[in-house]
Amino acid sequence: DQQVKQNSPSLSVQEGRISILNCDYTNSMFDYFLWYKKYPAEGPTFLISISSIKDKNEDGRFTVFLNKSAKHLSLHIVPSQPGDSAVYFCAATSQGGSEKLVFGKGTKLTVNP
Amino acid sequence: DAGVTQSPTHLIKTRGQQVTLRCSPKSGHDTVSWYQQALGQGPQFIFQYYEEEERQRGNFPDRFSGHQFPNYSSELNVNALLLGDSALYLCASSFWAGSSYNEQFFGPGTRLTVL
Numbered sequence: 001d002q003q004v005k006q007n008s009p010s011l012s013v014q015e016g017r018i019s020i021l022n023c024d025y026t027n028s029m030f031d032y033f034l035w036y037k038k039y040p041a042e043g044p045t046f047l048i049s050i051s052s053i054k055d056k057n058e059d060g061r062f063t064v065f066l067n068k069s070a071k072h073l074s075l076h077i078v079p080s081q082p083g084d085s086a087v088y089f090c091a092a093t094s095q096g097g098s099e100k101l102v103f104g105k106g107t108k109l110t111v112n113p
Numbered sequence: 114d115a116g117v118t119q120s121p122t123h124l125i126k127t128r129g130q131q132v133t134l135r136c137s138p139k140s141g142h143d144t145v146s147w148y149q150q151a152l153g154q155g156p157q158f159i160f161q162y163y164e165e166e167e168r169q170r171g172n173f174p175d176r177f178s179g180h181q182f183p184n185y186s187s188e189l190n191v192n193a194l195l196l197g198d199s200a201l202y203l204c205a206s207s208f209w210a211g212s213s214y215n216e217q218f219f220g221p222g223t224r225l226t227v228l
Contacts, residue, residue, distance in 0.1 A: 007185075012202050032214050033122065043117070043203055043219030044156070089155050099207055100169055103155030 001028045002020045004092050006104035014112055019077040021107050023090030030092040034101070035064060035075045038087045047088075048075070051095075094104065115140065117206050117220035125226045126194050134189040134223045138206030144168075145187040146217060148203040152214060156203055162187050165210050191225075199227045 005024045013019045023035075030054040036044035046101040050064045050073065057064050063076045077084055090104040120197050122153045126132050134142045148156035157170045158171035162181035185206075191198055201224050203219040 006155075027153075031205060035218075041221065043205075043221045045219070046202045046216050049214075050163070050192065056119070091155075095206075099214060099217060100158050100161065100211070101146075101148075101205075102158070104152065 001026070003030075004090055004102050004103075004104040006090055006107050008107050009105070010108045012109070012110045013080050013113060015082055016079045019075075019080045019084065019111065021075040021088050021090075021106055021109065023073045024073075024089075025073075025092050026103070027092070028071075028093045029103070032093050033064070033066060033073050034091045034093075035062075036089045036091060036103075037084075038089060041105055044053050044089060051078055066113070077109075080109075082111050084097050085109060085111050117204055117218050119204050119220040119223050122221070122224060123224045123226075125228065127228050128137075128194055128196060130193060130194050130227075131190065131192045132225060133190075134202050134225070135186045136189070136204030136206075136220060138185050138187070138202040138204075139218050142206035142208050143185050144209045145181060145185065145208045146205045146207070147187070147189050148205065149173075149214070150203060150222070151197075154198070159189070191222075194227045196227050199225060201225075 034049040038044045084105040087106045091101040144163040145160040150156040161172040165181045181187045201222040203222045204220045207217045
């Protein structure tokens with residue numbers, strides 16, 4: 001059973017426009033959510049996170065929105081840049097201290113110049 | 114300050130063999146987690162080590178085992194390799210914070226191919 005789902009395997013946007021990546025989860029015990037970015041031949045790098053006590057978190061061009069009732073989160077990138085082209089993973093965990101991350105399958109974002 | 118390092122970068126084995134992968138955590142980190150990323154999938158949690166003990170384990174068979182050394186580095190061992198074990202193996206380190214979440218930093222991974 002897939003507890004974290006990213007239903008779009010790929011997304012293509014034009015440079016300067018907004019990129020919206022979506023993620024759904026099923027486990028109500030998850031209370032902390034993260035987005036990681038991964039380039040080929042590199043490990044995932046942390047991008048932004050959000051706690052379940054918030055519904056929005058911003059960091060520069062990146063904003064994550066959390067809708068707990070819908071068990072849905074999204075990552076907005078504005079404006080999108082060609083260097084943002086990568087695979088984006090949504091991950092979730094319970095802040096019980098175990099730090100085990102449950103990942104989605106990822107969405108490959110391509111930003112065209 | 115070196116980040117998380119893993120060795121080797123690539124590895125080719127045949128079915129039935131055994132393999133050992135190594136990980137050195139980021140300086141100051143005491144917790145190491147291992148993940149398996151199969152092609153087209155997200156990373157899947159294998160297990161986590163803290164204070165030289167396995168603290169939590171994912172849904173992986175006993176063929177997967179690990180170890181953490183006093184210097185916090187870690188090894189992942191896989192016995193009786195199967196074709197399905199072919200994957201990118203990622204190591205992540207963090208500082209144990211008890212009840213709150215601390216960011217995990219990932220290494221570049223070891224690409225294991227089983228023929």
